[in-house]
Amino acid sequence: PQQKPELDLDVWKSVMRSQVSQDDKQKEDREAETGGEEAAGGGSPVERSRTLVDMWRQAGKQVPDDVTEEQLETLAELTTKSSKRKYLRYLAIKEGHKKANREKKEKRKTERSVELVKEETGLEDAEEEGEGEPKLKNTFLMQFWTRSADRLLGWRAAQAMLYGQPLVYDMSYDQHMSRREMENTISQLMETEGWNRRSVDSFHLHFCNLQPDGAYQRELLRRYGQEAWDRLFVTATHQRHVDLFPREDLVYLTADSPNVLRTFDHTKVYIIGAMVDRSIQSGASLANAKRLKLSTARLPLDEYLHWEIGAKNLTLDQMIRILMTVKETGSWEKALEFVPKRKHDGFHHHRS
């Protein structure tokens, strides 16, 4: 059908304009009530950041739905547009995860309540059929609660504190890390401690160079809570590893080392740098080891794996799982199962 395009194509404009005139009336009413605030864009840096977030949300950029005052302050401190965008993206992703988890929880809750109702009705039926007494089960164990497991693990950890092989985490990299990296480090340390606690033959973990008012300590306390932190079966000290152990027993594990760790030595004290490095400063832990004249070693990754992508430095929890396994089994093949699969394409076929 032949239409006149000019007349036809601008209909949306008149729609929007008419909407505006309606809005205007409402706005005038509202402004009469509130006294017409003119705060748009002006004011404090935090206010400005808030406007920015609102506008970007409207424009369909990836920003969180809710922002706290603290986050706005962080945002206001960022100077470039791209850093602002990245930070907001990070918040948005975090918020997304949180929401998804909450939804999942909600779903599980409703499912469980439905099941419970079903069971109850089922039970009533059964009771009606039976004599009306709760059934006695014949078991030889009381229910094994998590609490019981905790006690067992605690016992083992105490033993490890007495007789276990020491494993040192060097906490002297606070100057090298940003806030985000520090948070990641602490997460990895917590996971490390968890894996260690569950192992059959735990290490005696040492957190060395832990300054009482340093960033590590602050973040650890924030995450563990004072009480749990005080009861943790690890040796946390401000002392250096070289002060605690004989120098010749120490081996600093770093991916930059030229030496390969061929066999796991049960008499050595291995040191791992508690650091997450998202920037480009390479060789920080090797420099540390050189300064203290310690021997160094790296995992035999190239010797066993077809390496494909990714850096050779592994996360702290991967490190302890590898060390635990090689300590228990003596097999690098088993231990290096914990290297992320995306980084390599299987093991070399060994000629040995």
Added chain:
Amino acid sequence: ERTSFPKSVFAAGNARRTAEILKKRSGSGQDQVNTGSQKVRTALIAEIPDRVLSTSEWRDLKSRISRPERFELRMIEGMLSADTDISIAKSLLNYVAAENKTLPYELLLKYLALCVSGGHHSEVSDVYDIMKSCYKTLDTGAYSLFVKGLSQTERWREALIILEDLKKVIAPSSRNYGDAVTGAVLHGDRETAWSLYGELMDQGLTPNQETWRCLFESGVSQRAHTDQLLAILNYMRENQIYPEEKLSRSIKAWFESLPDENWRGTFTSVDPRGVCQSCGTQLESIQLTDDEYVQLKHRVMEDVIEGQDVFNKTTPEELESFKSFVKKRPAFDVIIDGLNVANITPKCVKSETLLAVVSELQGLNILVLGRKHMQHPSRNWNRHDMNQIKQKAHCFFTENISEDDPFLLYAALHSGNHCNFVSRDLMRDHKACLPDSATRRLFFKWQRGHQLVLNNFIPGKKIRFQRTSVYDTVVQNSGRTWHVPYDENGGERSTYEVPQRWLCLCNDV
């Protein structure tokens, strides 16, 4: 004589050529790249109708489509990437307005982007009125688009107000300022243009070449603002920025149009001795001044070798022993990066290659830098060769885990201005250790003048180094002449390369 030297690694386009050769040699299929994103894009474009649709037709189309989520937005995004006629986009807006009685902000924004990129000025103007009345504040993207769009129209002064609004939220980019400058120039308000440009410079932003181009074009046949335009050329000189061909043409036109002066511009090249082919002027030498030299030496010692932590690259003991080693010997003429040179041909025994290069440079005071493992005889490191090398040159072997390049740089800088070094390494990582861009440029200038690059090595054949430059590739002025290196259209230049083409401007009084 000229053909006997291969082109320098720092000549524009060299990196691209090398990459192409390597790609050909490895035989990788180029067509496999890009297909992924291409597919997505074509799929998007395939959905876009090629004519104006009525509301009911749009409704039909949407109902036929398999994924109706975000249909309108995906559609307009596709239009933006396919550069579709805006009447089709308008019909889409009509449909959405008819369906929802309003338009979402995001859709309007995308439509605005389409209008701006298509240069539909009156439409931009309309959208501005609508969006301004519908929303209290706009997002930064919309502000930027309006600055760009409105500066092309009669309402260009409003673009300046928008720029002010933008400042309340975020620091405007050099492109934002550039668009505003373009608007002012377009409407003949040079004063405003220059004050905006001044503001841009005060913010520490690097102006776009487009901005400069329109400033030069606005200055044609004018006596005003001459100093400011010359200041732009000096800014380019100080920051080692090279104009693109388009801008260089505007610069030429401006010079030639200057009243009462008789400038003549020629596009030309410079011969290896540093003489302009057009006017015969000798270009500036690449040698650093004494002050610059001292400063660079200092910075390399402090930032590249010691850095935040001496232990990163070496140890204090090693550094001390190296310093006294250098001090005890007369100034070197040439420093060889032993491992880099030895590894040029993978097929040869490494020590043989190194010996050949050292023998070639006989008669000069040579320093060979290496690592300790080279002294242990092995298949690659022949004891006899190494002994000969030690006879013909001074040698310093660092620890196996130390870095040798920083020592090379220090020894070369310590020996003085005449000292060259042999390495194929482009030293980009060491350049990156330097704290500020001014020192980095100084380093690059020194590197271009002092690095001897060995392209390939065939045993028994004569060794040829790539020529080091004797003149500096930078915007330069000598009273009656200006010489401006520029980037040719289509010539892709890596960051560590310098242009080979020049604009020569002479003032024949």
